[in-house]
Amino acid sequence: MAVITFDSKNKDSIRYIKGIGPKRAEILNRLGILTIRDLCYFFPRTYEDRSQFLPINTVTPGSQVTIRGTVLGTSVRPTRNMTLCEMVIHDKTGSITAVWFNQPYLSNKFKQGDQVILSGKAEFYQRRIQLSNPEHEIIQQGDDETVHTGRITPIYPLTEGLFQRALRTVMKEVSDHYVAREVREFMPLTIHNNLNLMDLHQALKTIHFPETFQLLEEARKRLVFDEFFLFQLSLLSKIKASQTEGSGLPIKKNIKLLSEFKQKLPFELTTEQEKVIDEIMKPLSQSIPMNRLLQGDVGSGKTVVASFFLFLAAQSKIQSALLVPTEILAEQHFHNLSPLFQKLGISSVLLTGGLSEENKVAARKKIKTGGVQIVIGTHALLQDDVSFTQLGLVIIDEQHRFGVEQRAKLLLRKPRPHLLVMTATPIPRTLGLTLYGDLDISTIETLPKGRKEIKTYWIRSEKEPDVLEYINERIINGGDQAYVLYPIIEENEKLDLLAAKKEYERLKNGPFKKLKVGLVHGRIQKKERDEVMKDFYANKIRVLVATSVIEVGVDNPNVTCMVIENAERFGLAQLHQMRGRIGRGTKESVCFLFGSPETEEGKKRLRILTKTTNGFEIAEQDLLLRGPGDFLGTQQSGIPFFNLADFSKDQELLLLARQEALKLLESDPKLSKQEHQLLLTEIEMREKHAAALP
Numbered sequence: 001m002a003v004i005t006f007d008s009k010n011k012d013s014i015r016y017i018k019g020i021g022p023k024r025a026e027i028l029n030r031l032g033i034l035t036i037r038d039l040c041y042f043f044p045r046t047y048e049d050r051s052q053f054l055p056i057n058t059v060t061p062g063s064q065v066t067i068r069g070t071v072l073g074t075s076v077r078p079t080r081n082m083t084l085c086e087m088v089i090h091d092k093t094g095s096i097t098a099v100w101f102n103q104p105y106l107s108n109k110f111k112q113g114d115q116v117i118l119s120g121k122a123e124f125y126q127r128r129i130q131l132s133n134p135e136h137e138i139i140q141q142g143d144d145e146t147v148h149t150g151r152i153t154p155i156y157p158l159t160e161g162l163f164q165r166a167l168r169t170v171m172k173e174v175s176d177h178y179v180a181r182e183v184r185e186f187m188p189l190t191i192h193n194n195l196n197l198m199d200l201h202q203a204l205k206t207i208h209f210p211e212t213f214q215l216l217e218e219a220r221k222r223l224v225f226d227e228f229f230l231f232q233l234s235l236l237s238k239i240k241a242s243q244t245e246g247s248g249l250p251i252k253k254n255i256k257l258l259s260e261f262k263q264k265l266p267f268e269l270t271t272e273q274e275k276v277i278d279e280i281m282k283p284l285s286q287s288i289p290m291n292r293l294l295q296g297d298v299g300s301g302k303t304v305v306a307s308f309f310l311f312l313a314a315q316s317k318i319q320s321a322l323l324v325p326t327e328i329l330a331e332q333h334f335h336n337l338s339p340l341f342q343k344l345g346i347s348s349v350l351l352t353g354g355l356s357e358e359n360k361v362a363a364r365k366k367i368k369t370g371g372v373q374i375v376i377g378t379h380a381l382l383q384d385d386v387s388f389t390q391l392g393l394v395i396i397d398e399q400h401r402f403g404v405e406q407r408a409k410l411l412l413r414k415p416r417p418h419l420l421v422m423t424a425t426p427i428p429r430t431l432g433l434t435l436y437g438d439l440d441i442s443t444i445e446t447l448p449k450g451r452k453e454i455k456t457y458w459i460r461s462e463k464e465p466d467v468l469e470y471i472n473e474r475i476i477n478g479g480d481q482a483y484v485l486y487p488i489i490e491e492n493e494k495l496d497l498l499a500a501k502k503e504y505e506r507l508k509n510g511p512f513k514k515l516k517v518g519l520v521h522g523r524i525q526k527k528e529r530d531e532v533m534k535d536f537y538a539n540k541i542r543v544l545v546a547t548s549v550i551e552v553g554v555d556n557p558n559v560t561c562m563v564i565e566n567a568e569r570f571g572l573a574q575l576h577q578m579r580g581r582i583g584r585g586t587k588e589s590v591c592f593l594f595g596s597p598e599t600e601e602g603k604k605r606l607r608i609l610t611k612t613t614n615g616f617e618i619a620e621q622d623l624l625l626r627g628p629g630d631f632l633g634t635q636q637s638g639i640p641f642f643n644l645a646d647f648s649k650d651q652e653l654l655l656l657a658r659q660e661a662l663k664l665l666e667s668d669p670k671l672s673k674q675e676h677q678l679l680l681t682e683i684e685m686r687e688k689h690a691a692a693l694p
Contacts, residue, residue, distance in 0.1 A: 014039060017178070019170045027161045037182040039174045040204050043223075043643055044154035047216070050119040050135070051151050057093035061124040065131070066149060067096065068139075071114040074107040089116060098131040106136075115139040117149040135165070147172045152210045175208045186678040187226070191660055198222040207644075221653065224645045228657035231642075233671070234683050236661050240669050247415045248289035249392035251309070251316045253281040261308050264343045270449065273301050276442040277308055280420065283440070284309065284393075290418040296444030297615035298424045298580025299451065305444070306395045306422060307337050314346045314373035318392030320417075322376045325398050327352045327526065328533065332555060333397075334376045341374060351377035351386070354526040388413070396421040424580065425573050426619040445616075454583040454613050456591045458567075458606045467592050468511040471561045475515060475542050480587065482543045482561035485578060487569040489521045489547055498565045504545040515542040522549050548574065550581055557585035567595035568602045572622040575609055583613075601625055624648050 014036055015025035033039055050066045059065050069089035077084045085100040085107050098118055100106050110116065120134025137149045144150075147168055156167050185192075185200045192199075198206070203222040210216035258277065262269060269277075276294060283290040296302045306322065313320040324330045334350040341348045349372040351363045360380070366372040370389035375381065394417045427441075459467060474480045484507060486500040500521050508517035518532040518541035535541045537556055544550070544559075548570065562582045567575060575593070583589035593610070597603045608621050647654075664676075671680040 017170060018173050019166065024162070024166070024170075027159060030159050031157070031162075035182075036174070036178050039171065040179050040183055041643065042156070042171075043207055045157050046155045047210070048119075048153045048155060049213075050117075050149050050153045053117075053150070055093040056089075056091050056096050059096060059122045059129055061122050061129055063122055064120070065122050066117065066119040067091070067131075068115070068117045068150065069095075071110050071112055071116055073112055074110050076104045076107045089118065096129060096131065098134050098136070099125075100133055110136075110138070115141075117146060119149040119153070147209075152213065152216065154208055171208050175205045179204045184678055186682040187229075188664070188675060188679065191229075191664070195225070195656070195660075197225060200226075220644060223643075224650050224653055225657055227642050227645050228650075228654045229661055230679075230683050230686055232658045232661035233664065233679070234687055236658075236665055237669070237671065237683075240665060248287050248418055249316075249318050249390065249415055250287050251284045251313050251318060251392060251418065253285045254312065254315065257312060257315055258308065261311055261344065264340060265304070267448070269304070270301060270444075270446060272296075272444045272446050273305055276305055276444055279442050280305075280309065281312075284312070284418055289416040290420070291440065292420050293427075293441045294420055294422045294444070295426050295441065296422075296424065297426060297447065298577060299584055300424075300444040300447055302422045302424065302444060303333065303337075303397070306397070306420065307340060309393060309395065309420065310337075310348075310374045311341065311344055311346060313393045314341075316392070317390070319367070319370070319372075319388050319390050320374055320393035320395065321381055321388075321391060322374070323381055323394065323396045324376070324378060326549070327354050327378055328520075328529070328549065328554060329397070330376055330378050331530070331533075336555070337374075337376065346374060347372045348374040348376060351375055351380050353378060353380045355380075391417050393418045393420070398423060398425075424577065424615070426616045450586045451583060452586070452588050454579060454589045454591055456579065456593065456610045456613070458593045458595070458610050461594050461596070464594060465511070467563065468507075471543075471563070472512060472515070474561060478560075478587075479539070479558070480560040481536070481539060481541075481556065481558050482563070483550065483559060483578075483581060484543060484545050484563045485550070485565065486545070486547055487566045489523060497569065500545055500547050503565070507543065507545060512543050516540060517543045517545060519545045520549060521547045548578065550578070554581050555584060556581075560585070560587045560589040562589075562591045563594065564591070565594050567593040567606060568597035569595075572605045572608060572618060572625065575605070576613075576615055576618050579609070579613070580615075 013025065014020055014028060014033065015022050017036065017039075020028070028039075031042070033042055048064075052066060053068045054065050056067055056069060059067065067089070069091040072088040072090055072095065074085065074087045077086065082102050083104045085104050087098045087106075087110055088095055089098065090096075098120075115138070117137045117139065118131055118134040119136075120131045122129050123132050125132075135148045135153075137146050139146070139150075148165060154168060154171065156164065156171065158164060158167065180201050183200060183204060187197065187200065191197070197203075198218045198221070200222065203219040206215050206219035207223060210219065280290075280292060280294070283292065294302055294305065310320045310322060322333060324333060330350060330352050334348070338348050338350075347366075349363045349366050351360065351367070355363070363372075363375075364386055367375055368387050368389065375388075380386070391413055392415070396419070426443075471482050475482060484503070486498050486503055488495065488497050488499045490501050491499045500519065504517065504519040516535075518536055520529055520532050524532075532541065532544075533554075536544050539558060559582050562579060564570070564575065564578060570578070579591045582591065591609075593606050595602075595606060597606060604621075604625060608618060612618060645654075664671075668676055671677075671683075
């Protein structure tokens, strides 16, 4: 679990908290805990209910139990491999033995007559029931408060050298003596009262040491609301600020140009494509810079929508840039779009890192002098030596492949360009409001006409010869083409996985010996890769062996078959993206998944793919399987980590937080009122944390 590190004015080191010291402080630093306030926000990962006491004579083997009784005596007994510390306790109903392994010091800790609570697993051993290594607590006379047993007990994330009992003791000290001092209530009183939220101090104490599960739920509700509310305020206030800037270049709405564009296309736009074009034209025509996300499933036709806006910008004498994550995709977009732009009388240029130095210099010169209106490229567009004459529109394809800093680099230019980001990884609504809360969202929900649903099968590895024979027949008899995908390029003795290079040799000399087989992967030289892809598009190469390098954007409508080996090694969204490389023509397409997942989650991933091709359903399922942190991935630099929020079960709280944030900003757009100063400080601290994320 990540920790929100606050830039607290109180510089007291955590080492001076009772129970920490220099060595433990160093270990806690590894968990990101640097300040006392960090400890307040270091939440338990789960809880165990140790609050219900069982009479000793009702204890049964195999159950987790909590008992309370009086110590009758202790003893230490060495065995061949270890030392056993045994203690016998009794209550009104009977007695039971507790055993600890290699902890002889415990025999001096307990005295006959002590009142103790034990929590642990009951086991049957040598004809008697005993508790093995139970949590223990001695009850002091007149003080029934416990930390480790006899209550709902917090279980914290740990790291090497840190133990649950020691950390829990520290957290009790923090909860009792530091929360009120380190944390200030920032929630406006009206929101606090209207929503019946728990007081922040009480919520933090309760989340660590809850008295009841009902109170725990109330504390969690308050802290989850805080996470959503503060983040929404941060995003929405930025939107309001950008809307008052008026520093963008208007790209005029022009229905006549849309008709001209449609006439030059070799196909008709779908109703959904026309809908989003109309939706996007309005903000694009304003002087306020647009921020919009265009999401659509694999193959839904986002690129043609983007190409219209590139054309529209050029007609307004404004330069535009299409930024994509891979050279293969950049080259494909340029190959497909430049003839269209040529027909429309618009010049375009390609700029990628793989171009020769001569071509790069020529491209940069055209961009700088305004000799070109549309630039298609990769990260090479972000280099400092690339300067535009009048950049008015930036379109980013496959947004999840770019960090926030990379996105910002193009947008820091003056005047600030309009931004359209596109993703074929549909974002569940809750994540959309969080991850892209600063962007308006347009969605293409249907695929172009004539597309047939891809049939997907999860096949046992021993059936591979039959599958390859089926593909062979389709290619020879029907003129189709196929992908065979692998998780790694070369064999690795530490990984029991099939590798693309070795399997390429096996396939071209075995199952596909009558066909031309090609190979592409991330380490292949550009010249060789270009030749392979050219032959593949020309149907000279009939089977393409590859890694996930083809995951994004490769578009060959003649490919109808796909085999994914070791499919359990890929994520659900990634598998869906790769599958989306087929089914782009009118023929029926089929995808075969080979894999032996060891986990239930891995099996669920492959089952989901066999049941649906709907990217929006898959995204929801992926979120449920992986949770928000993993779903967002590490690329989303600049997005703060949500410690408690669960995006699948907290949707109502997110929407409520957004609603309250919008209302508050209506009355105080800059949070400048005196009663909102603590709130503003809290937002600024969390923004600092966001900026510091790796």
